[in-house]
Amino acid sequence: MIEAHELTKRYGHTTAVDAASFTVRPGTVTGFLGPNGAGKSTTMRMIVGLDRPSSGEVTVNGRPYAEHRRPLAEVGILLDARAVHTGRSARQHLRAMAATHGISARRVTEVVEMTGLQSVAGRRVGGYSLGMGQRLGMAAALLGDPRTLILDEPVNGLDPEGVKWVRTMVRRLAAEGRTVFISSHLMSEMAQTADHLLVIGRGRIIAAGAVQEIIDATTTATVLVRSPRAGELAELLTASGGTATPAADGRLEVRGLGSEQIGDAAARSGIPLHELTPVRASLEDAFLSLTHDEVVYRSEPAPEGASR
Numbered sequence: 313m314i315e316a317h318e319l320t321k322r323y324g325h326t327t328a329v330d331a332a333s334f335t336v337r338p339g340t341v342t343g344f345l346g347p348n349g350a351g352k353s354t355t356m357r358m359i360v361g362l363d364r365p366s367s368g369e370v371t372v373n374g375r376p377y378a379e380h381r382r383p384l385a386e387v388g389i390l391l392d393a394r395a396v397h398t399g400r401s402a403r404q405h406l407r408a409m410a411a412t413h414g415i416s417a418r419r420v421t422e423v424v425e426m427t428g429l430q431s432v433a434g435r436r437v438g439g440y441s442l443g444m445g446q447r448l449g450m451a452a453a454l455l456g457d458p459r460t461l462i463l464d465e466p467v468n469g470l471d472p473e474g475v476k477w478v479r480t481m482v483r484r485l486a487a488e489g490r491t492v493f494i495s496s497h498l499m500s501e502m503a504q505t506a507d508h509l510l511v512i513g514r515g516r517i518i519a520a521g522a523v524q525e526i527i528d529a530t531t532t533a534t535v536l537v538r539s540p541r542a543g544e545l546a547e548l549l550t551a552s553g554g555t556a557t558p559a560a561d562g563r564l565e566v567r568g569l570g571s572e573q574i575g576d577a578a579a580r581s582g583i584p585l586h587e588l589t590p591v592r593a594s595l596e597d598a599f600l601s602l603t604h605d606e607v608v609y610r611s612e613p614a615p616e617g618a619s620r
């Protein structure tokens with residue numbers, strides 16, 4: 313369990329994390345989602361004591377990280393998978409870590425197997441691919457059999473097989489009752505991996521809840537309708553309180569009415585329907601709608617006067 317209360321980090325004039333309060337619960341994968349520069353890494357670094365909060369506090373499994381006597385058994389961390397000494401082999405690296413934390417050599421063998429590193433564990437880490445490095449990062453995070461895992465962008469740069477591997481692994485860890493907190497700016501990936509989401513924009517928590525709850529709360533559902541009497545149907549739906557705008561292939565895109573209401577209204581007026589398709593908003597849509605005003609970096613400048 314991770315509990316943050318009014319957690320704040322300032323770097324000079326930049327407020328990287330702004331009074332963030334949240335709880336990350338055990339038994340679930342909680343996705344930490346936000347655009348570049350939103351404050352995800354800074355938040356994670358504060359959770360594990362690598363950055364000092366300017367104000368506020370955060371605990372992991374009931375205590376500040378630094379107060380845990382066996383930190384590796386409490387929290388597994390993957391912050392920068394490439395931070396490993398490149399001259400050593402994966403097994404040497406894990407053994408050194410285990411030795412300094414009173415962890416058995418048997419556990420090293422276990423995590424090497426869990427992460428599928430058996431065939432390369434004797435090789436120098438310097439020659440590892442990104443995917444192998446990421447597996448080693450996960451092996452190190454799992455070494456102390458921790459109750460809580462904090463993984464910063466674990467799928468960054470991985471190929472589809474690597475992404476799937478991380479997804480399966482974190483879902484299994486959560487199913488075992490652990491707390492899994494995983495950051496990403498990949499919305500589609502989070503939609504498939506996380507149960508809960510914490511969305512951050514410009515250092516502020518702008519949404520927290522179950523994935524579907526957030527999608528429902530932040531997006532308007534639409535229904536695509538096709539009818540040979542589209543003009544009449546559009547008038548009817550507008551009179552019923554919806555909005556109907558022309559879309560591709562002569563369809564109407566309807567907002568404000570559900571598919572049942574549209575179908576019933578059309579039937580009452582004898583208007584035939586050739587298509588009635590509810591369109592579920594994606595996590596991507598929810599994310600864009602949530603972070604619209606919070607994006608620190610945009611690919612193009614906002615149009616003049618757009619924010620006024």
Ligand SMILES: Nc1ncnc2c1ncn2[C@@H]1O[C@H](COP(=O)(O)OP(=O)(O)OP(=O)(O)O)[C@@H](O)[C@H]1O
Nearest residue numbers: 323326328346347348349350351352353354355497
């Ligand atoms: N050591 C630092 N000194 C000064 N500013 C910093 C420092 N670390 C982070 N920042 C600033 O704090 C803000 C949040 O950065 P952070 O790295 O936490 O975001 P992020 O959401 O992890 O982004 P990304 O997805 O790009 O990694 C940014 O404006 C960043 O420039």
